[in-house]
Amino acid sequence: MPPTVSQSTTLPRLPVDKDEELLKRIDHWWRAANYLAVGQIYLTDNALLETPLTLEHIKPRLLGHWGTVPGLNLIYAHLNAQIQRRDIDVIYLAGPGHGGPALLANLWLENSYSEHFSHVTRDAQGMQRLFRQFSTPGGVPSHVSVPTPGSIHEGGELGYVLTHAFGAVFDNPDLIAAAVVGDGEAETGPLEGSWKGVNYLNPTRDGAVLPILHLNGYKIGSATVLARKSDHELDHYFRGHGYAPVFVAGDHPDAVHRDFAAALSRVLDQIREIQRRARHEGIETRPVWPMIVLRTPKGWTGPKFVDGVAVEGTFRAHQVPMSGLRAHPERLQQLESWMQSYQPEELFDGQGAPRESILALCPVGERRMGSNPHANGGKLRQPLQYRPLETYAVEFDEAQRGRELHGSTERLGQFMRDIYVDNPHNFRLFCPDEVNSNRLGAVLEVTDRCFMGPFDDNDEKLSMDGRMLEVLSEHNCNGWLEGYVLTGRHGLFASYEAFVSIIDSMAIQHAKWLEHACEVSWRASIPSMNYLLTSTCWRNDHNGFSHQGPGFIDTLLSKQPQVVRIYLPPDANTLLATARHCFGSVDHLNAIVIDKHPQLQYLTMDEAREHCRVGLGIWEWASNSGEAEPDIVMACAGDTATQETLAAVDILLSYLPALKVRVVNVVDIMTLRLDHPHGISQEHFVELFTAERPVVFAFHGFRGVVHQLIHNRPDTERFHVRGYQEEGTTTTPFDMTVLNHMSRMHLALDALRYLPEQWENAAELIEDLQALLQKHHRYIREHLDDIPEITQWVWSGGKIELPLDQSDRER
């Protein structure tokens, strides 16, 4: 027995569960699941070992992670017993999801697998198919993943099992998410940061997370931090996080079964009691939630030694504990002995079906963890109820286009406020402490920020009843929302644009989930992940360089077209129409990018709806080319880009009235992409951008994005893109566009540069624009703010004058 596996002596012994018959069933189930896992790793045939094993029965490539499997199986078996006894609603999240064979084994035993994949029957033939398909071409992944029934958690990238579990149980009062945390995963930052979920979990209306920390002692190559802590230090650690841990440790199956059964029973009693008290007597303070720390050997019940080298209970049991069978055929016998040690004839009948003692442990129907509808959350999805967008729209006379400032995100806040009211149990906003900063504060009129206390007199809009979630952790915000949508509910994650890159990899993994789910027929569509990226690079002048980063667009761009959507609404009404579309969509990652500061407003609500439906279009009111081919196309995507483009056009129309200019605004940038479902036809593209006229394109993000999007469009070299560039100087709002060479002056200069012919007065205008750039540089250093005539600019339709006097021109 390795020295780290020891019964805690600092904690009271648990009462012994007396149900010996039940423990026997549990042991049978566990042995059966272990047998089936070994079979998946090694065998293509002879699943029931009806003949002596030969190399022909062995897979050519041995893949999979055995080390974590026995623990995952043990927990599954015991949870089954408790589900049966208590008739409770439990889903199983496997943090060490690399142990895919474990989950697949249990799913097959409970028949959930055959019900989802009818060719993998619960008999000898099905068992052989289960084995053969594991991690082989055309088969199933070696990790818990999308095609694993009962899963909402991909077992590849580690760190998110607790955030997913908390997200799943928010507003699901009867659900228990049993979350197995591996001791490797427990070393990651995101996992350590996710224990704090209990500070946001209200037992009166939320379900419960039951964390089970499974310490098997090793990562791939060495010790894990938590496994090497004493029980005493671990007890401190979890009490510090707000949990009361129960310790179970051992390497003797009977003793571990007995202790784990008692521990599980005890913690489920505690959860029930916390919920009962909160729901019947009210709640004053954050409960101390139970959890389990389970210490068992890595690769338990596997080969103790291979060629004299210790394997069970060491890091060497991490993946395939005994390989090289073709070079070492004597290991065939050791493999067969290993599999026989589970006594398969006691577990499976002559046809390969599980025997009655195992079936008797199986919960019924949707109580089986592999068939629980919460883990196929689209089945429970209820569309949101909305009020007409006109309720929130900016109303204005068409003559006032581009002349009034309104906060666009404020309108979205009002929209979400009423969504909260009209959908009291299945919509949540997640945000890293920035809801007010991002001007979404209207939601606080109808719900508080959730926090489980304690409170003080200076708190505002903070209560246990709150259903808006603010935590200074992008990982938690994102993981909670993932858990929430994967279980069929709706929401939005509002982030500072720059800091959403903190969860790049989580978004990538969720995109992969959705991409894979398209191919799995029984997965019901789930609500989309909606991202609001605000406090954008163009208005983070004061916070500086670290707060400027539009790279999330680049991250999404490489994902499969059917899954990702990127929207850049330029004003409040297009934002509302975009958000309405995103909230109603399924199976996407939608990123909406818009700043929080008051903005000029361009489109009526009806126009905005149509603009968003098509995704891009000519703004006739800002163009003077009419039906004619324009001399130049001024394209824009993004709020600041749109404003600067319009201001540039205003200058051009004012100074060069004969010039024919067309303004094209893009909300849905995927329309530009030829190989995207939203991509417009080449004909439509030419209708908008012409076939050969120069295009000055002002883009919110990095300009390489546009270069990628327009690949294979006609004559792409005529597109002159300006976008965000990395520049690190402290500045004013308008100066950001100057620094990034995307100011109205730069855009107008571009137009003049790329025009095919010289226009009367163009040289003079070029000089004035350059003088204005120089004046701006001087002015902001003297006045510490922008030139008012620039920042107070509104659309004039070609009737403005540049704020220059003779001295500016003469410098």
Next chain:
Amino acid sequence: MPPTVSQSTTLPRLPVDKDEELLKRIDHWWRAANYLAVGQIYLTDNALLETPLTLEHIKPRLLGHWGTVPGLNLIYAHLNAQIQRRDIDVIYLAGPGHGGPALLANLWLENSYSEHFSHVTRDAQGMQRLFRQFSTPGGVPSHVSVPTPGSIHEGGELGYVLTHAFGAVFDNPDLIAAAVVGDGEAETGPLEGSWKGVNYLNPTRDGAVLPILHLNGYKIGSATVLARKSDHELDHYFRGHGYAPVFVAGDHPDAVHRDFAAALSRVLDQIREIQRRARHEGIETRPVWPMIVLRTPKGWTGPKFVDGVAVEGTFRAHQVPMSGLRAHPERLQQLESWMQSYQPEELFDGQGAPRESILALCPVGERRMGSNPHANGGKLRQPLQYRPLETYAVEFDEAQRGRELHGSTERLGQFMRDIYVDNPHNFRLFCPDEVNSNRLGAVLEVTDRCFMGPFDDNDEKLSMDGRMLEVLSEHNCNGWLEGYVLTGRHGLFASYEAFVSIIDSMAIQHAKWLEHACEVSWRASIPSMNYLLTSTCWRNDHNGFSHQGPGFIDTLLSKQPQVVRIYLPPDANTLLATARHCFGSVDHLNAIVIDKHPQLQYLTMDEAREHCRVGLGIWEWASNSGEAEPDIVMACAGDTATQETLAAVDILLSYLPALKVRVVNVVDIMTLRLDHPHGISQEHFVELFTAERPVVFAFHGFRGVVHQLIHNRPDTERFHVRGYQEEGTTTTPFDMTVLNHMSRMHLALDALRYLPEQWENAAELIEDLQALLQKHHRYIREHLDDIPEITQWVWSGGKIELPLDQSDRER
């Protein structure tokens, strides 16, 4: 006094420091720093309040974060006293780096600021400049950042202060990194995951991190999780992490000064004792390190109320606690009273210089935290010593090009092994538990994995003395290496390619740091951040979809060209030459992408050196076009891409001997980019890729990367790029290239498709290639492995046959 601020009663009272004179100096320093911080936020002029404040003295835009400032100042003042008393080497890392005015104030007081920026003198005029430059155009950022002397930690994106601190003190035995952790930041996952640094810190050879958790109770809008925990729960939390916390709380300056001075003295004693014992008596167990928890009101000493609303000690003190002075001119008086409350005449003399009581607290020279050379680590940089690359190179006869398999990363492991030997104090390898998996295990011949125990019998290559760092946390690996290079040392972070995206945002922020540092003349060049991305997408067939992601390239691509470098060496010798270059480079982020499995080898060491020096080139030995213009260019970047391209060329040469093919291999993909320092000239580009011939380009990552890189190159539409696409099926190694349409069959088919004319036998070859794709699909499902003739292919120079028989062709 807010209820959360209370002296812990669960802990023993600390001894009172008796040095009243010292405490008085500390208070003076603190008040002076607070005064200077308020001045930076509000004033453009009248720095010493020599006349009554008017609106003309007030900045037009009020920016900055006041809430955290008084705490940061308090800690700085007290550290000065201890540095003086003990003559110790301390750097200051401000987790709440938003409080930039605090650090700037202290730097100005100690004269470090004037020594770095001579126009900001330590007198009235300099004070006015200090105020005016803060967060104004052409001035300085509102956060602690690159132009802040004494800083190695940008205060923008939260979460990394402890990882940076640990990285800074590894192998710096005499250095103490005082790391202030804000209670907002403490909620992030990466921060919570970084307390575990003590499990990897060996006091015999490493310095010490002194964490000071500053609990001021609030984020922007609501409570923080840790601040609302009781001292009792916090004590559990930190003991669980392996620390012994000392608590200081209060809102009365004298009492807090007294308690904090005593606490600081005590913890520094404890650090010294831990180090003394370890260095003189040896070390058996991980020490319990001291830390401080400091509870003071947010915005302490600022306005208690503004218009009757509580501000001090609430979330409203987070940023500018009192604004709108133009609308509320009566607040001018309140601001003046606030600033006068610090009694500036007691702090500054008539010329605005700090008075003697303050100067007396100032450490001398490089002991000042703003002048400590560790915080301008390039000053301490010692170039690494290397042995000749021939020591590790793959040697082969030219006739054996592309015919031998060798592990490329194994050679890099051997190279790093000797770097460890030859540079025992300034090189480290960081890896999330994958050093052996990534075949870099040779380093374990000369150093162990570091771990502070306890140990067990099954541990291998794990000891306190180890200097290789394996922790299952990409955030820690990256943050530690950042801290290590920012203090002038060298290293490499080896990651699974897909999971390096976990630290996308950290890499982005470090790139921003380097971009900004180019503009700060006194920042000495620091060693580059080197990333090895291995276990790549093309060989993660078995681990599946979640383990496939080349998106880090996209993330780096948008950063400034002078900072980022991306290398795709195709074999061992080019890997060695690339790594050698990266280890010797400064001020870059270098990403090296190569898989860990045995690979075909193409270039001799000399050839590899030259190939890496130029960055790309024609492989004459694999081309048959000689001096002539080829019919087609087969370009490739990346190991698998290169192998498949060569195999495709081998097919083409075998079946269409008259076809003129040129192979161009790209190691340094930035050479393709016109606007990059490494970008080759248009002439050189045409020499390689011709001006108009079709180019089939096999690229390791997402193909949009190449579309971006070749923007503005001649006739880009003739480039037909194949790259990694998102496909989620379980498969075999070679099948990954088939699924991603980048197999030799696809590349050969592309060549045939894009050739300007039809070649004899081309139609037959097309049919054969399609038949082979179909055979492959059938074969792997039957045999669960690839067709041997395909995976065992070696370069034949045009003498191969496709593994097809008549039945394959007839299907």
